[in-house]
Amino acid sequence: MIEVCNLWKQYGDQVVLERLNLRVKEGEFCSMVGASGCGKSTFLRLLLGQERATRGEILFDGEALPAEPDAHRGVVFQRYSVFDHLSVLRNVMLGLELPRARFTGRLFGARRRAAREEAAAMLERVGLGAALNKYPQQLSGGMQQRLAIAQALMMKPRVLLLDEPFGALDPGIRKDMHALLSDLWRESKLTIFMVTHDLKEGFTLGNRVLVFDKVRIDPQAPGAYGARITYDIPLDRPRASASAIHVAQAAVQGASRIELLSD
Ligand SMILES: Nc1ncnc2c1ncn2[C@@H]1O[C@H](COP(=O)(O)OP(=O)(O)OP(=O)(O)O)[C@@H](O)[C@H]1O
Structure with missing residues (x-):
């Protein structure tokens, strides 16, 4: 129901995201991980309609996403918006x-x-x-x-966008919040995109983990290339194994080119 087609986002000369392609069905829970600054929040803002893509498009039920945030998309940031x-x-x-x-x-x-x-x-x-x-x-x-x-x-909302929603919470409270979010997700058809730096959180809550990473890096021109979704790990199959977590971990730590071990 959400289709991301060849999406690029650039701020001036700096390419932040390049060639993003993604299909997400209604009711999926996508955790998004990746090194700091690789464009995860930017992608969330594009989904929200707060930012415009430089190229490419996002389709919502086959139609271009409205240019402004609307009631279809709810958002929760790490900092409380109350x-x-x-x-x-x-x-x-x-x-x-x-x-x-x-x-x-x-x-x-x-x-x-x-x-x-x-x-x-x-x-x-x-x-x-x-x-x-x-x-x-x-x-x-x-x-x-x-x-x-x-x-x-x-x-x-039909889509809930979460940007490190539990980043500022103590571990015990985080666990309670995880249980709450899981329950809310299971009992609704809500589609969720959640940015997190906590891999365990991403792997526990999501049914899919999207790893954002820069594949190409030019030391002379750090802004020349953007991040892509380098791994799209489905978690509802038993194959989502230790090697998948290893891949995600390497990406979060900023190691760009890693071997996908036994998979
Ligand atoms: N409005 C903006 N104008 C210019 N550059 C921006 C803007 N918003 C984000 N950027 C740049 O885009 C890049 C990606 O930022 P973004 O916040 O999306 O990364 P992130 O993966 O969410 O990072 P973190 O995990 O640290 O929150 C950064 O280099 C940032 O400086």
Whole structure:
């Protein structure tokens, strides 16, 4: 349902991504790994519609992706995108209020009650049922990230884009968040793209790991070549083995040319 066709992205003279080709079916969970600075977040922003490709295109159900972010694509960044002056409940309701009450940003009467109930149910779902009236500063990091996920899911996106969503969390809280995300993914048809630096996280959560790497490097012109998807590792087959993790690890550490061991 998402098709990336010969995609290039360049900032001035610097080629960041080159010749990206990819087909992702509805309901897939793609983890994206690669060395720092190789263009993973840029790819996410292209999927979101925040950036335009220099060449090539991204098709969503066979049609060119809208030039602006829309409700089909929800996004969660490592830094929380919540409003500090609004309660947890209002933060989540806002996603419903803004599109439904364009000018005032507030709903009234029965519509407001319905929005409140919907938001409270979502917050319950992510384990924040007891924190509806708190403010973001009163929440732990893990709770804030749950709030950001609830906000994104409230819009019922078909595609969820996660940019290192758990990077700032303690290991214990991360584990809880992994369980939450896995549950949410399994019970919906959500298509997920998640950038992570944590290979274990990528391999545990995704059903596919995309490795971004620069195949060509010119020391005289570091910006001349961009990264591509050098490995596309399916994880729903038993073959996703130790060698696959080795390949991903080498790419994340910046080793560009590596042998795909026994595969
Ligand atoms: N708006 C921009 N203008 C110019 N260069 C940019 C812009 N955004 C990203 N870049 C450059 O594109 C390259 C890729 O950046 P990007 O953030 O996509 O990498 P990344 O793989 O997500 O890195 P990290 O893993 O460190 O977050 C970097 O060299 C960065 O400096």
